[in-house]
Amino acid sequence: DAGVTQSPTHLIKTRGQQVTLRCSPKSGHDTVSWYQQALGQGPQFIFQYYEEEERQRGNFPDRFSGHQFPNYSSELNVNALLLGDSALYLCASSLGLGGEQYFGPGTRLTVT
């Protein structure tokens, strides 16, 4: 039974570029949440997807957008990258909006 998977593992981008991160939820899960974890800090909630809709959003600008597909996998898109977007991006899946969240290994994004 595969857990939560994320791709890619690492990514290096230049300021102003756009990036897409991908997440496949744990088998049987239908909800995906995304978090940004800056170095040395706790994660910050970006948004949560359920039934292919964004259900909740944290305090992040519109440059951060997402999508959930019919197979429950999800993408996180970040436009016009800033140096401050450098972080570990964590995806978590759950069964339902309030279910226990299982995390993937994260994608390390470096913006130069």
Place this chain on the structure above:
Amino acid sequence: AQTVTQSQPEMSVQEAETVTLSCTYDTSENNYYLFWYKQPPSRQMILVIRQEAYKQQNATENRFSVNFQKAAKSFSLKISDSQLGDTAMYFCAFMKHENSNYQLIWGAGTKLIIKP
């Protein structure tokens, strides 16, 4: 707004000792969950233990237990018989459980080092 505070940036203990990590939170909600997550150098966030606010009994998972003081808004994690594999960042997190708002709110973390 809810906040979670972990006042110990780093702790270090000898293997086999007991260690307690502190966490306080601020909320006006009555129905919520509290969590401790472990993040080893591999970066994978792993759930250690969870506590439902409506339950008075403290949660326990093998060597891990919590001291949940709802009135004081305190949620500490005790690790007994600590092992080298317990070395990791530990995060306390809060989730309110109503009005479809299920985002996790996190503390800044405590770096725990278990020395041989």
